Amino acid sequence: MHALDVLGDPVRRRILEVLARGEHAAGALADVIGTEFGISQPAVSQHLRVLREQGFTRVRVDGARRLYAVAPAALQEAEAWLDQFRGFWEQRLDALGTELARGQHRGRRVDGAARSEGPQDGGQRLGA
Amino acid sequence: MHALDVLGDPVRRRILEVLARGEHAAGALADVIGTEFGISQPAVSQHLRVLREQGFTRVRVDGARRLYAVAPAALQEAEAWLDQFRGFWEQRLDALGTELARGQHRGRRVDGAARSEGPQDGGQRLGA
DNA sequence: TCAATATTTAAGAATTGACTTATATAAGTA
DNA sequence: TACTTATATAAGTCAATTCTTAAATATTGA
Numbered sequence: 001m002h003a004l005d006v007l008g009d010p011v012r013r014r015i016l017e018v019l020a021r022g023e024h025a026a027g028a029l030a031d032v033i034g035t036e037f038g039i040s041q042p043a044v045s046q047h048l049r050v051l052r053e054q055g056f057t058r059v060r061v062d063g064a065r066r067l068y069a070v071a072p073a074a075l076q077e078a079e080a081w082l083d084q085f086r087g088f089w090e091q092r093l094d095a096l097g098t099e100l101a102r103g104q105h106r107g108r109r110v111d112g113a114a115r116s117e118g119p120q121d122g123g124q125r126l127g128a
Numbered sequence: 129m130h131a132l133d134v135l136g137d138p139v140r141r142r143i144l145e146v147l148a149r150g151e152h153a154a155g156a157l158a159d160v161i162g163t164e165f166g167i168s169q170p171a172v173s174q175h176l177r178v179l180r181e182q183g184f185t186r187v188r189v190d191g192a193r194r195l196y197a198v199a200p201a202a203l204q205e206a207e208a209w210l211d212q213f214r215g216f217w218e219q220r221l222d223a224l225g226t227e228l229a230r231g232q233h234r235g236r237r238v239d240g241a242a243r244s245e246g247p248q249d250g251g252q253r254l255g256a
Numbered sequence: 257t258c259a260a261t262a263t264t265t266a267a268g269a270a271t272t273g274a275c276t277t278a279t280a281t282a283a284g285t286a
Numbered sequence: 287t288a289c290t291t292a293t294a295t296a297a298g299t300c301a302a303t304t305c306t307t308a309a310a311t312a313t314t315g316a
Contacts, residue, residue, distance in 0.1 A: 008136015009274085013209070020212050027292055043275055045294055064283040064292045072217035075210065079217075081141070082207050084148050089200035089207075137304090154263060171305055173264060192262045192313040 003077040006054045011037055012047050016056060016070065023060070023069040131205035134182045139165055140175050144184060144198060151188070151197040 007013060015033055018024060024032075026048055030041040048068060051057045055074035060067045135141060143161055146152060152160075154176060158169040176196060179185045183202035188195045 002138065002141070004132065004135045004141060005138070006136075007132045008134075010130065010133070011274085013130070013132060017212070020216075025292085026294085030293085039274085040276065041292095042277085042294080046274075049294080066293065070213060070216050072213070075213045076217050079207075079210050079214075082203065082210070084145070085198060085200070085203045086207075088148075088198050089204050139304090155261090158263085167304085168306065169262095170264080170307085174304075177264080194263065 001054055002081075003054065003056075003074045004081060006050060006056060006074065007078055009047070011039070011044070012051055012056075015044070015047060015051060016075075019057065019068060019070045023067045025062075025065045025067050027065065029068065129182055130209075131182070131184075131202045132209060134178060134184060134202065135206055137175070139167070139172070140179055140184075143172070143175060143179060144203075147185065147196060147198045151195045153190075153193045153195055155193065157196065 007016075011033060014036065015029060018029065018032060026045065027041075029048065030044040033039070033044050033047075034041060048057070052059055052068075055071055055077075057068045058071040060069070135144075139161060142164065143157060146157060146160060154173065155169075157176065158172040161167070161172050161175075162169060176185070180187060180196075183199055185196045186199040188197070
């Protein structure tokens, strides 16, 4: 299962947002999330399972409670996938910066035809 | 619809990967993607619609063909959501660096109880 | 104009996945 | 030990998505 498949669910994203603030017990999450989305404790528990099994969270046992916290691994994977597109918006920002630096309405090449905007032909200035 | 909901589909992700290499006609994508996933041309077209409507692609008309290309906006939204967790892995890398710098097995606080690993209490060193 | 190509849209079938209720497991507590 | 709290798992239901086939739209070229 791809990291982005896991993040493609609003409940799971919200759980991670809450966990970004710090460790929470499964029960506390079931309360908060369950109320927000109007779903049951088992429903939240099932999402916690996915997050756990896919490496988005780390669990610590404290008596009868399970304390969940964010684990970086899987989130980094999602980030890594997005990295291949970073060139697109960096270029966009560069263009803006250049435009501002040299004053507006100057040096704007608009030849229509075989134009393309991506960093596909070596235009990407990234390590990876 | 959240940007990450759109990315929570393997076919759509693959389409974007192909587009990251540059502009492609809808038909060319239908061929490549359709073959890879064993789905029909309309199926691919429907995914292209989602990507288009949600701001992941830009379309240019060339005669009877539609040339698709990556549009940065929506991808940036996804990136922005992930940003709130950046502190977690930056910290991880910081820790690794520190560990290496001062030699291993030193200064490792392991007190169990109220410990937490996130950047939740001001530990985050990010602009946002 | 007519046929061929390129692509989208429509409608319904099939599949997936996210819930629900019920139950199991385990740890605290009286 | 029995009861309560905390959480997870199981099994089945329901709904949202993702397909399929068929047909509509638009462009190119004979």
